[in-house]
Amino acid sequence: MNDSRDIAIEINELSLSIGQRRLLDGVTLHAEAGERIAIVGPNGAGKTTLLRLLLGLIPSERGRIKLGGSALTSLSRREVARLIGYVPQQLADDIPFTVIEFIVMSRYAHAQSGGIIPRDREGEKIARQSTERVGIRHLENQTMATLSGGERQKVNIAAALAQQTPILVLDEPSAHLDPKQRESIQRLLSEIGRKSNTTVLTVTHDLNWAAMDFDRIIGMAHGRVLADDTPSRVVTPENLLAIFDANWTIQAHPQSGCPMVLPTHHTPAR
Amino acid sequence: MVSSPRKFILFILLPLAVMTLMVMPWIGQHLPGWDVLFRPGAEDLDAIIFWKIRVPRVLLAMFAGMGLSLGGVVFQAIFRNPLATPFTLGVAGGASLGVTLAIFLGLNLTILGVSGVSLAALVGAMGSITIVYGIARATSNVSPNTMLLGGVAISFFFSSLILLLQYLGDMSDSFRIIHWLMGDLSRASAEAIFQILPFIVSGILITGFLYRELNLLSIHDDLAGSCGLHVEKMRIILFLAVSLMIAGIVTVCGPIGFVGIMAPHICRLIVGANHRNLIPAAILFGGVFLTLCDTLARTIATSAEVPVGIITAILGGPFFLWLLFKKARSHG
Numbered sequence: 001m002n003d004s005r006d007i008a009i010e011i012n013e014l015s016l017s018i019g020q021r022r023l024l025d026g027v028t029l030h031a032e033a034g035e036r037i038a039i040v041g042p043n044g045a046g047k048t049t050l051l052r053l054l055l056g057l058i059p060s061e062r063g064r065i066k067l068g069g070s071a072l073t074s075l076s077r078r079e080v081a082r083l084i085g086y087v088p089q090q091l092a093d094d095i096p097f098t099v100i101e102f103i104v105m106s107r108y109a110h111a112q113s114g115g116i117i118p119r120d121r122e123g124e125k126i127a128r129q130s131t132e133r134v135g136i137r138h139l140e141n142q143t144m145a146t147l148s149g150g151e152r153q154k155v156n157i158a159a160a161l162a163q164q165t166p167i168l169v170l171d172e173p174s175a176h177l178d179p180k181q182r183e184s185i186q187r188l189l190s191e192i193g194r195k196s197n198t199t200v201l202t203v204t205h206d207l208n209w210a211a212m213d214f215d216r217i218i219g220m221a222h223g224r225v226l227a228d229d230t231p232s233r234v235v236t237p238e239n240l241l242a243i244f245d246a247n248w249t250i251q252a253h254p255q256s257g258c259p260m261v262l263p264t265h266h267t268p269a270r
Numbered sequence: 271m272v273s274s275p276r277k278f279i280l281f282i283l284l285p286l287a288v289m290t291l292m293v294m295p296w297i298g299q300h301l302p303g304w305d306v307l308f309r310p311g312a313e314d315l316d317a318i319i320f321w322k323i324r325v326p327r328v329l330l331a332m333f334a335g336m337g338l339s340l341g342g343v344v345f346q347a348i349f350r351n352p353l354a355t356p357f358t359l360g361v362a363g364g365a366s367l368g369v370t371l372a373i374f375l376g377l378n379l380t381i382l383g384v385s386g387v388s389l390a391a392l393v394g395a396m397g398s399i400t401i402v403y404g405i406a407r408a409t410s411n412v413s414p415n416t417m418l419l420g421g422v423a424i425s426f427f428f429s430s431l432i433l434l435l436q437y438l439g440d441m442s443d444s445f446r447i448i449h450w451l452m453g454d455l456s457r458a459s460a461e462a463i464f465q466i467l468p469f470i471v472s473g474i475l476i477t478g479f480l481y482r483e484l485n486l487l488s489i490h491d492d493l494a495g496s497c498g499l500h501v502e503k504m505r506i507i508l509f510l511a512v513s514l515m516i517a518g519i520v521t522v523c524g525p526i527g528f529v530g531i532m533a534p535h536i537c538r539l540i541v542g543a544n545h546r547n548l549i550p551a552a553i554l555f556g557g558v559f560l561t562l563c564d565t566l567a568r569t570i571a572t573s574a575e576v577p578v579g580i581i582t583a584i585l586g587g588p589f590f591l592w593l594l595f596k597k598a599r600s601h602g
Contacts, residue, residue, distance in 0.1 A: 057495045081498030088493055095489055096543035105485050109498030119546070120482075163497070 007069065008033045008167050008199040009054070014063035015223075016049060023049045025223040027063070033166065034197040038210035041220035042244055047203040050220075051171055054201075056080045068166065081109035085160030087170040090152065095144035099136065099155050102144055103127035106159035123162075130158040134188060150181030157188065168193070170202040174209070182206070186213065207261045211235045212253070219243040235259035275541035275551065283554040290558045291332060294565050295324040299572070327458035330466070330522070331564040331578070332557040334455065335529055337470045337519045339556020342530030343537075343548055344477055344512045347488040348505050349414040355530035356516040359421030359509075360398040362525035363428035365517065368394020369524075370432045370447050374439050387450070388465075388521045395517030398424055399510065406506060414505070453526035453579025455564050462522045469518025474553060476511045481545040484508070488543065526579045528586025529560050535589075 009031040016024045024046045031037055039047050052058050054065060056072055065072040067083045075083070085106075095102065107123040131137045134154050144152060153173060160168055173189065174182040186206075190213050193200040204210055210217050210231065217234040219227035221243050227234045240248050240261065249262040272278045296302070302316035309317045341356040356362070371377075372390030398421075405420035432451075436444045477484065483504050486494035495501050519526075533556035534548070541547040560578070563585065567578040 052492065055492075055496050057492055076498075077495065077500050078498035081496060084496070086493070086496035088490065088496075091490055091493065096538070097485070097489075098542070098544075101485075101542075101544050102489075105482065105489075106493075106497050108482055108486060111482060 006033050007031070008035070008067070009201065010066040011050075011054070012064050014050070014053060014060050014065065016053065016058070016061045022223050024053070024060075027220075027223070027225055029218055029225060029228060031167075031199050031201060033199055035216065036193050036200045036214045037202070037216045037218060038214040039201065039203045039218045039220060040205070040207060040210055040243065045220040045243075046223040047220055048171055049223075051086075051169055051201075051203060054169060055084060055086055078109040081163060081165075083165055084167045084169050085163040085165040087153075087156045087160045087168070087173050089171050090149060090176050091156070093145060093149075093152070098141055098143055099131065099147075099158075100124065100127055100140045102155060103130055103159045103162050106162050109163065126164065127158075127162050130162040133161060133192070134158040148181070150177050150184060153177065153181075153185055154188065157185070157192070161192065165198075167199045167201070170200070170204075172203055172205065174204070174206060189213075207235065207240075211258050211260065212256065221245075232259055235261065271542050272540055275544075275547035278541060279547065279550050279554065283551060283558075287332070287554045287558050290561050291328060294328045294331075294561055295320060297565050298324060298569060322460075323458075326460055326463055327455055327564065327568075328561055329463050330458040331455050331561040333463065333466055333470050334519050334523045334526065335533070335560025336553045336557040337466070337473055337515050338526060338529040338560065339533035339537075339552045340473060340477060340549065341512050341516045342534040342556075343545070343552045344484065344508055345530070346534055347484045347545065348508050349418050350488060351414070351418060352535070353531065354418060356513060357525060357527060357530065358418065358425070359402050359513070360424035360428065361395050361513050361516045362520055362527075363425040364398025364401075365391040365395040365520040366451055366525055367428040367431055368392070368397070369450050370435045373443050373446050373450075374435045391521040391524075392517060395513070395520055398428065399513040399517065402513075403506070403510065406509070417505075417509070449577065450524050451579075452577035453524040453582070454575075454577040455523055455526075455567075456575060457522060466518050466522050469515045473512060473515030474549075477508070477545075477549055480504070480508065481549055484545040484549075488545075524577075524579065526560070526582055528582045528589075529556055529563075532582075532586050532589050533559055 007030055009029070011027060011029045014024055014027040015022070027046070027050060039050070041047055053060050056075070056077065067075065067080065072080065097105070104120055104123040104127045107120070107126060111120050111123055128137070128140070131140055134157055136151065136154050136158060139147065139151060139155070144155065147155065157173070170189070174185045177185060186209050189200065189202070192198065214231060216229065217227070217231050218225055219234055219239055226242050227239045235250060237247065237250060240246060248264055250259050251262060252258070253260050298319075300319055302320045306316045306320045310321050345354040345356055345359070346352055368390035369387050371394070372387050377386040377390065401424055402417060402421050406417050409416045432447070436447055439447070483499055486497055486499050487501065487505060491501050534552050537548055537551040537555050541551045560582070563581045564578045567576045567581045570576055
């Protein structure tokens with residue numbers, strides 16, 4: 001294990017129940033600074049709950065979380081927001097703000113409260129740098145409601161980048177997108193992570209993206225971590241059976257050699 | 271939406287509000303001579319009509335309109351519901367029940383110059399705010415929907431009690447109750463202005479400082495939380511601050527409906543949804559709108575004044591339908 005200064009996220013024995021239902025059961029995981037981790041698992045595995053706990057949006061029942069060496073419980077909401085940028089699943093499609101207004105808002109944790117109705121010029125400057133980085137400069141003055149799903153997700157990513165955090169947490173960033181837009185978002189996230197040494201933790205249902213583009217994959221089911229290793233060690237028929245309860249075919253990618261999951265062929269009933 | 275909301279606010283809405291304040295005291299059945307401007311303390315008919323009746327009334331309408339409109343803006347943001355107004359959450363219902371009880375029980379006391387009816391309205395409004403706040407605290411996550419539904423349930427409950435008291439009361443009590451429930455600015459006086467001013471000023475200052483928080487709350491709770499906002503705490507602070515402001519207004523003016531829903535929606539169409547622009551725009555527009563409605567209310571009929579609540583509701587009803595149709599069309 002490296003020096004503790006290099007650990008971006010440290011989660012130990014985290015548990016949470018709501019009523020009789022156990023959402024998380026003794027989850028332990030660590031992420032080093034700059035590491036790219038994908039969390040996969042079936043619906044209801046506890047992936048989104050894990051992210052919400054990590055962001056401090058809900059309190060845990062047991063266990064502890066450390067961000068950059070500090071206990072999450074000792075940090076204020078603003079301090080957490082200066083450590084983690086969050087890209088949620090698709091937001092409502094009728095958000096009435098312009099792209100630039102929306103991105104400036106995400107810098108709330110950095111904004112100074114200076115008198116009544118002040119203008120956040122510093123926030124606007126950094127928001128413009130984020131739109132440039134994500135390639136949506138031309139959309140700055142458009143209303144969010146007029147954008148396509150892929151464009152809106154790029155705005156969400158730009159907003160998280162504008163928070164200037166060492167950690168980026170994403171909840172199914174490419175869900176609900178067509179294949180071309182999905183590829184564009186995934187490529188963008190790959191470039192961002194690698195260029196800026198940002199620690200990236202993403203929940204995804206896209207196993208092939210997880211295998212191709214991440215340093216580690218964490219497989220979850222029923223609130224527990226069932227696998228946590230490099231993609232080639234996690235994406236195996238045995239692990240996928242344990243995590244998803246499914247028999248899928250795995251082949252090596254013809255160019256990169258990384259494991260690819262193929263759906264099982266079944267003959268339609270006549 | 272206009273291309274420069276700030277310019278629209280500074281060069282259109284602000285001068286419009288100033289002009290409304292300057293012109294409306296002159297409008298009415300009796301036209302005072304212009305020299306009345308230099309005789310504010312005089313006891314002649316012109317001076318009394320101008321300085322003691324019309325100026326306080328125009329100022330009261332302006333301030334009440336500002337507060338009601340601001341209340342709508344804040345409640346629509348914190349509950350992410352375009353139909354939410356402070357009245358939806360039972361503030362007006364509580365005040366109305368307080369007044370109905372005071373009239374029914376014949377309470378005629380006056381404390382520190384404030385009438386028993388006003389005090390009863392304030393106590394009723396505070397009671398309903400406390401109940402909704404209690405509901406919010408009792409549910410662990412202060413969910414906007416729980417608060418809204420709780421408020422609506424309380425409003426209906428209070429309305430039924432008001433109807434019961436009216437049914438049990440005599441004709442003259444019923445008339446007084448109905449008149450109060452219509453919302454009316456005829457109780458305007460210098461004292462009334464000083465009574466509501468602290469509520470309005472503190473409401474404007476608090477929401478003006480919290481415009482970033484309102485922007486975040488109006489989008490998504492988890493996103494707002496991940497940006498560093500303490501969502502539940504902020505929702506409660508804004509709910510209490512705005513409810514208190516509305517309680518102060520309702521105490522003096524009665525429940526004047528529809529300003530809190532019309533003014534914010536019209537302003538959103540003109541200056542956009544960013545609360546940095548929406549708050550000043552809605553404050554000015556709400557003030558102008560209610561002042562114009564009240565001028566119409568006191569001049570439209572020669573025999574008697576029409577309560578301003580009737581004028582705002584007559585304009586508000588069709589607007590409400592237009593809003594619903596527009597929303598239905600834009601969602602295909």
